[in-house]
Amino acid sequence: MELLRPESAEAAASALANGAVALAGGTEVVPLIREGILAPETLVQIDQVVPKGIRSGWIGGGTTLGELEVDPQMPAALREACSLAASPQLRAMGTIAGNLLQATRCWYWRLRFPCRLHGGDRCFAREGEHREHAILANDFCASAHPSDVAAALHALSATVVTDRRRLPIAEVYRLPSEDDRRTTTIQTGELILELEYQPPVASTYLKAMDRNRYAFALVGVAAARYESGTRLALTGVAPIPWVIETPADLERATPLPRNAYKLEIATALVRRALEAVA
Ligand SMILES: Cc1cc2nc3c(=O)[nH]c(=O)nc-3n(C[C@H](O)[C@H](O)[C@H](O)COP(=O)(O)OP(=O)(O)OC[C@H]3O[C@@H](n4cnc5c(N)ncnc54)[C@H](O)[C@@H]3O)c2cc1C
Ligand code: SF4
Numbered sequence: 001m002e003l004l005r006p007e008s009a010e011a012a013a014s015a016l017a018n019g020a021v022a023l024a025g026g027t028e029v030v031p032l033i034r035e036g037i038l039a040p041e042t043l044v045q046i047d048q049v050v051p052k053g054i055r056s057g058w059i060g061g062g063t064t065l066g067e068l069e070v071d072p073q074m075p076a077a078l079r080e081a082c083s084l085a086a087s088p089q090l091r092a093m094g095t096i097a098g099n100l101l102q103a104t105r106c107w108y109w110r111l112r113f114p115c116r117l118h119g120g121d122r123c124f125a126r127e128g129e130h131r132e133h134a135i136l137a138n139d140f141c142a143s144a145h146p147s148d149v150a151a152a153l154h155a156l157s158a159t160v161v162t163d164r165r166r167l168p169i170a171e172v173y174r175l176p177s178e179d180d181r182r183t184t185t186i187q188t189g190e191l192i193l194e195l196e197y198q199p200p201v202a203s204t205y206l207k208a209m210d211r212n213r214y215a216f217a218l219v220g221v222a223a224a225r226y227e228s229g230t231r232l233a234l235t236g237v238a239p240i241p242w243v244i245e246t247p248a249d250l251e252r253a254t255p256l257p258r259n260a261y262k263l264e265i266a267t268a269l270v271r272r273a274l275e276a277v278a
Contacts, residue, residue: 002042008049009163009191015044016189022046024062025093027086028102035110037103050097050193057199061097061192065149068096077203077222081152084207087214097192100150100160100172101184104143104239105216106133116141117181126256132218135255135262136238141176142256143239145183146216150241152205154233155222156197163191173240183240200224202277206269219265223273230277237266247271 004020006012016022020042023029032038051060054071068074069082069091085091085099103109104117106125114120125133125142133142150169158169164187174185186192203224209215217236224231234242237253244250247270253263 001040003045004042005045005047006049009193012044012046012049012191013163013189015042016191018042019188020044022191024050024095024098025064027090027094028098032103035112037110037112046191050095050191057196059096059195059197061194062095065091065094065096065099075152075156075197075200075203075224077152077155077200077205077224078149078197080205081148081207081220081222084205084209084217084220085148096149096195099147100153100169100192101186102146104183105146106143109143117143117176117183119181129258130256131258132216132236133256133259134238135253135259135266136242137175137240138238138254138256140178141181141239143183144236145173145238145240145242147235147241148205148207148217148220151220151222151233151235152203153195153197154241154243155203155224155231156200157224157226157231158195158197160192161194161196162186163193169195170241170243175239198224198226200226200277204273204276206273206276208265208269219262219269221266221269221273223270223277225277230274232270232273234266234270237262244270247274 021040023043023045050062052062053060065082108124113124134144205222207220208218220235222233
């Protein structure tokens with residue numbers, strides 16, 4: 001396997017055009033290679049071309065979760081989402097851009113079952129084990145989005161700046177469908193360079209896990225209060241991060257036989273998050 005270290009975003013984009021894979025902290029890419037899900041001939045290390053750093057309202061895409069969780073300029077929702085994600089070692093390596101583009105933790109997918117996200121015609125989770133899976137938009141694929149950070153950035157009305165365009169964070173994600181199995185709209189070779197967000201009046205991130213630390217969210221809820229109103233976003237409940245306008249939107253949930261408990265958790269966390277930012 002070849003490792004390239006381009007010195008400009010243009011050079012990285014052209015290196016990535018040939019089926020190569022971008023490598024940031026590698027905390028997701030390396031396990032996917034080990035599991036045989038990715039088999040790139042070329043890895044493109046992007047640490048020299050993706051900005052790092054933190055200012056009020058601005059984050060370099062190469063900034064690690066560990067740097068974000070301790071920065072007092074960061075809104076509480078983002079600090080808390082970072083500090084509750086993964087382990088300290090992973091947060092020291094994992095970047096915010098890589099976190100947004102991490103793949104599903106659905107074990108059928110990770111074990112390479114020929115499911116719909118792998119291009120097949122079945123969702124093994126819907127038919128089988130789905131305790132940790134989605135309760136919203138779960139008809140085609142019931143995977144639950146794993147990123148705590150993405151929920152916080154949705155609540156913070158973030159904009160993603162790539163080497164090609166600017167887009168609201170909600171447009172980074174798409175629900176997979178028969179015609180297109182991807183869960184992100186970021187194109188091959190497109191690099192996330194920066195994130196911008198609206199500093200809120202108050203914000204929080206609450207996360208329910210199977211254990212107190214080092215676990216993915218069963219449900220994560222971010223709330224950010226602005227003069228214009230409060231924004232709510234969830235992770236762990238749908239194949240992509242999920243924005244709700246009001247708590248009543250959770251009534252649209254379609255839980256599977258073994259994950260209705262997630263709706264109760266989501267309802268309680270939304271109520272607590274709204275109280276916390278009131
Ligand atoms: C054991 C474990 C537990 C975890 N627990 C949590 C958790 O509780 N909550 C949570 O939110 N996350 C969790 N994570 C995910 C972790 O936070 C991510 O793996 C990490 O943030 C990814 O960042 P990275 O820089 O290592 O990405 P990489 O592994 O380098 O890349 C990840 C993906 O993003 C792409 N990519 C990276 N940077 C860019 C860029 N700038 N532009 C375009 N594409 C890019 C890569 O090509 C790849 O597809 C966990 C991971 C592990 C392994
Ligand atoms: S939930 Fe999605 S990723 Fe998991 S088995 Fe079903 S189609 Fe595949």
